[in-house]
Amino acid sequence: MKNILNFLIEANKLKEMPRTGWVLMGVKKPEFITGHVFRLTVAAWLMGEKAGLNIERAMKIALFHDLGEVYAGDATPFDYYGGLSRKKKKDEKLLMKWVRLSKEEKKKRARARTNKETKAFLKLTKNLEPKLKNEIHAHWYDYEKRMSKEARFVKQLDKIETLLQSIEYFGSDNSTGGTSWWEGTKEIVEDPLLLDFLAVIQRRLYRRYRRIFGEKIKVSKTFKKREKELIHILDFLLEIGKLKHMPRLYWMIRGVKKPETVAGHIFTLTLMAWVFGTPQKRTYKMEKLLKMALVHELSAVYTGDSTPYGRILRRTKEKKEKILEKWPRLSRKEKMRKFIDDFRKERKAFKRLSARLRGPSGKEIFKLWHEYRTKNSVEGRFLSQLNVMAVLLQALSYEEQDKKFSAAPIWEWAFEVSDNPVNFELIEEMKKRFY
Amino acid sequence: MNEKYYLTKQGLKRIKKEYEDLKKIRMAKTKGDSPQLLQSDDLNPEYIVFREDLSFLESRLIDLEHILKNIELIKLPPKNKRNTVHIGATVTLEEVDGQINEFTVVGTLEANPDEGKISSDSPIGKILLDHKVNDVLEVTSPIKVVYKVKKIKYSSF
Numbered sequence: 174m175k176n177i178l179n180f181l182i183e184a185n186k187l188k189e190m191p192r193t194g195w196v197l198m199g200v201k202k203p204e205f206i207t208g209h210v211f212r213l214t215v216a217a218w219l220m221g222e223k224a225g226l227n228i229e230r231a232m233k234i235a236l237f238h239d240l241g242e243v244y245a246g247d248a249t250p251f252d253y254y255g256g257l258s259r260k261k262k263k264d265e266k267l268l269m270k271w272v273r274l275s276k277e278e279k280k281k282r283a284r285a286r287t288n289k290e291t292k293a294f295l296k297l298t299k300n301l302e303p304k305l306k307n308e309i310h311a312h313w314y315d316y317e318k319r320m321s322k323e324a325r326f327v328k329q330l331d332k333i334e335t336l337l338q339s340i341e342y343f344g345s346d347n348s349t350g351g352t353s354w355w356e357g358t359k360e361i362v363e364d365p366l367l368l369d370f371l372a373v374i375q376r377r378l379y380r381r382y383r384r385i386f387g388e389k390i391k392v393s394k395t396f397k398k399r400e401k402e403l404i405h406i407l408d409f410l411l412e413i414g415k416l417k418h419m420p421r422l423y424w425m426i427r428g429v430k431k432p433e434t435v436a437g438h439i440f441t442l443t444l445m446a447w448v449f450g451t452p453q454k455r456t457y458k459m460e461k462l463l464k465m466a467l468v469h470e471l472s473a474v475y476t477g478d479s480t481p482y483g484r485i486l487r488r489t490k491e492k493k494e495k496i497l498e499k500w501p502r503l504s505r506k507e508k509m510r511k512f513i514d515d516f517r518k519e520r521k522a523f524k525r526l527s528a529r530l531r532g533p534s535g536k537e538i539f540k541l542w543h544e545y546r547t548k549n550s551v552e553g554r555f556l557s558q559l560n561v562m563a564v565l566l567q568a569l570s571y572e573e574q575d576k577k578f579s580a581a582p583i584w585e586w587a588f589e590v591s592d593n594p595v596n597f598e599l600i601e602e603m604k605k606r607f608y
Numbered sequence: 609m610n611e612k613y614y615l616t617k618q619g620l621k622r623i624k625k626e627y628e629d630l631k632k633i634r635m636a637k638t639k640g641d642s643p644q645l646l647q648s649d650d651l652n653p654e655y656i657v658f659r660e661d662l663s664f665l666e667s668r669l670i671d672l673e674h675i676l677k678n679i680e681l682i683k684l685p686p687k688n689k690r691n692t693v694h695i696g697a698t699v700t701l702e703e704v705d706g707q708i709n710e711f712t713v714v715g716t717l718e719a720n721p722d723e724g725k726i727s728s729d730s731p732i733g734k735i736l737l738d739h740k741v742n743d744v745l746e747v748t749s750p751i752k753v754v755y756k757v758k759k760i761k762y763s764s765f
Contacts, residue, residue, distance in 0.1 A: 502707040505698055549622075551668075554716070585753065592727035
């Protein structure tokens with residue numbers, strides 16, 4: 174357990190690492206690596222399903238693919254020029270278009286990056302038990318070498334996710350650099366379904382600038398049939414992308430300066446679901462656990478993030494600091510009322526979200542959230558308890574960084590919620606590690 | 609965790625229904641009419657996950673069978689024992705500064721702390737069990753909280 178906890182603490186550092194490409198491009202509040210991983214993993218699920226892939230494998234590849242960046246740092250093609258800054262006029266010109274390098278140079282850079290990341294992966298997983306370590310390594314090598322069809326698919330999707338983010342930051346105008354990633358994405362995407370998806374992106378998001386690109390993306394014969402479905406997935410992915418930049422309210426009201434985002438928290442819980450769902454004797458279905466973790470807080474897209482203090486802070490004249498010292502004390506009636514209020518709001522948000530996707534995927538997302546929220550299945554109960562551990566781990570990290578911050582209320586919450594051996598073991602290990 | 613599953617009548621009804629539904633799905637799958645039944649949009653969304661995966665359906669059924677074999681129905685304790693916290697009790701706690709906190713202690717399958725229903729196997733649940741009104745309790749995570757038991761209530765279940 175000690176080694177698993179250390180692994181999670183290290184992996185959590187990705188929540189505070191901004192993606193280098195956006196920093197170089199001068200984005201003021203760039204997404205963190207975990208934000209990218211979160212949306213890519215959701216995209217691997219939704220698009221992978223349409224492509225008939227092994228969803229569990231595709232999601233794991235996406236979830237693990239950037240773990241090495243904890244030590245290797247985030248690599249961007251713009252590193253190739255070394256130290257560019259958008260503030261400098263001469264650099265800005267270079268940043269406006271995709272990198273141009275010789276084939277030899279590309280190979281050399283790719284080899285260097287792989288070596289660096291391999292070392293990082295080995296360092297990160299060094300003390301993990303063999304089952305976990307081997308699984309991470311296998312999926313990462315698969316991704317790097319593009320061995321399975323899932324790995325090839327996720328590799329291409331990785332570029333598309335970044336493309337979407339670039340459009341969200343810069344629009345689709347070439348005068349702002351918004352077309353640079355389009356160029357890079359077109360170099361790598363070859364899967365027929367993903368090419369269709371690119372065509373949908375082009376039509377939906379670049380339509381005013383089509384002449385800039387000249388030719389249209391060549392679509393498959395089945396494009397007409399699946400165009401609508403792909404539009405729904407695109408809209409959904411754009412919608413949940415908001416969570417990459419949404420700070421967690423619980424930390425904000427406690428004055429944490431750089432709070433994790435909702436997407437960052439989802440990343441942690443998904444990783445924990447894999448770590449702790451793997452060796453269990455109980456019959457957890459891993460694919461379901463991962464999906465449930467990805468889904469569990471998507472309602473925040475419409476409801477915003479919430480805390481159990483919302484209602485109390487609005488009603489009381491007591492000092493905010495005093496209230497925040499403890500986990501809320503409420504009568505059963507008040508707890509029920511709060512649960513029902515929150516549940517209704519979230520249900521409405523999920524209905525809206527799942528309506529965007531339509532069809533079985535939309536229903537599945539709704540159902541996964543419902544099971545999680547009502548704890549109406551073994552996975553729902555397991556994950557909702559694990560969620561508290563993810564929050565406690567974050568609180569303890571903040572407490573370690575800032576002595577004024579107190580994790581006490583989260584400890585109380587953990588003591589109310591936990592009744593499975595994983596939580597008990599983790600609680601004991603956290604006490605040893607942080608106190 | 610205990611091998612016994614404490615359930616209210618309602619909880620038992622829910623578990624039995626899931627078990628019966630899943631058995632029907634298994635029957636449909638093995639008979640071969642799964643495409644019609646399982647691909648239908650009318651399928652209860654809770655069972656979508658079983659569409660492709662018969663082995664998971666089997667393991668869930670085994671899980672439910674295990675639960676059903678080990679159920680202990682939560683009964684209202686006799687009148688002379690209702691001043692003590694047993695599973696099923698709603699306990700009102702008071703802190704030194706007068707703040708009130710309330711929990712209902714239930715079995716793990718029905719626990720939902722967001723609603724104030726905590727598991728008898730949780731640290732707080734374990735501390736509450738067997739206490740009486742006016743008892744003083746100490747909950748020590750790395751921080752210490754002291755509560756006094758103010759009220760113990762049993763409603764019918």
